[in-house]
Amino acid sequence: MNWVVLVAAALALVSAVTVVRARIPVHSVLALVLNLISLAALFIALDAEFMGLVQVIVYAGAVMVMFLFVVSLLGARREAIEREMSLLPGQEGLGALAALLLLAALLLAVLRQAYPAPAALFAGFGTVRAFGAALFYEHVLVLQFAALLLMVAVVGVVVLIARRDQGR
């Protein structure tokens, strides 16, 4: 484990907590951007160069810009969101329990080494070429299903907009 991993992991954790803790929505968005960039750094530190760069381009560079667009349009005024949130009965206890269970599961996996130690990486691992080959030779069926799923979302949006326009 080198220091890049440590710094990126620490940043990812701090920013993830900030996303939840920030009072102003735009600050949450910013923290989430930082979180995604730290994850990209982790990917690159794990030799998954292409994944890391795409993480920055797609999530930090495009998806989060849409988030920021919507949040700064709706919350144009710099106001803290309400702190007096109404809690569901037992929400805090159940949340803590779920977090503990997740922690236990993760610790079990790490301590028992559920994942075998990685074999030596082949030359060119993580490059666009290797990524593309894996995607289009080995996992092409799954890829097509994912594409279909996205297509459904696009058609859904078009249908929703068309329905609203008919009402005018």
Place this chain on the structure above:
Amino acid sequence: MDTVGLVLARSLILAVALASLFAGMTVIERKMLGYFHLRLGPTRTGPWGLLQPVADGIKAIVKEDIIPRDADRLVFRLAPIISVFTALAAWAVIPVGPPVNIGGLTIPLGVADPPGGVLVAVAFAALSVYGVTLAGWASQSKYSLLGSLRASAQLISYELAMGLSLLGVLMLAGSLRLTEIVAAQERLPFILLQPLGFVIYFLAALAESARVPFDLPEAETELVSGYSTEYSGMRFAMFMMAEYIHMITASSLVTLLYLGGWNGPVFLPPVVWFLVKLGFLLFVFIWLRATMVRLRYDRLMDLGWKVLLPLAILNLVATAVITVFVA
């Protein structure tokens, strides 16, 4: 061997060179705009107005630094830093020439040359929108906010067409490494093989650096100064710096991807060829500013989504078919 010291030295030289190029560009642009408009441009500061950037710099430093009462102080301060950082960071992967030999040392003329170099440049271009968008929101003024909303919508729209036209080049070069893309253009620059891709990429690059005719985020006739309205002094100068460096970055990438980079007839050294092409593209940027009018906002969106994006997809499919069946 490439040592940490050498990398740091190159980064420092590059940062200083870019900052001076920014200063030079401001006065050259004003002079050129003057000539285009049949006037002289700056004349009072030194011969040919050459000391204008010095005067501008002093003015920016001594000017009162104003932060609006309702502004989000943290984000307001952060925004210009993000802008300049993303503009400069892209240069980590942009080479300006082939490696040179000095005293037995082979020194690459770029800070780094990773296998996914183009993607790194694209990633920093994608992140550059945050500086503008956050500046507009943090100012808590309606003109700023309108400017920043425009900026985010515009960048998202043109990024797609840009990426798709870029893919054509990547297919022809078979690599994401910028030095290898330039090497692939030794015989023919890609502008001849990808004329449509070049036009789309250039327009998208123009939109990404928010220059006329795509300067809607700071349309001064309607939004005062758009996202930078509430900024003054040095922070405003930082936005200007980011904008000019973006312009230089965009021109360099067009040079490397489509104009053959530092390839050229041997009577000039490679780096000079790169600078000549870069200079020409920068001139085109200024030329367009002097002669074009600003697009209306809905037209800008229509152009991005209904014209450039379909054309970019067409270009991509055509390139793929030709690459597979001809090569």
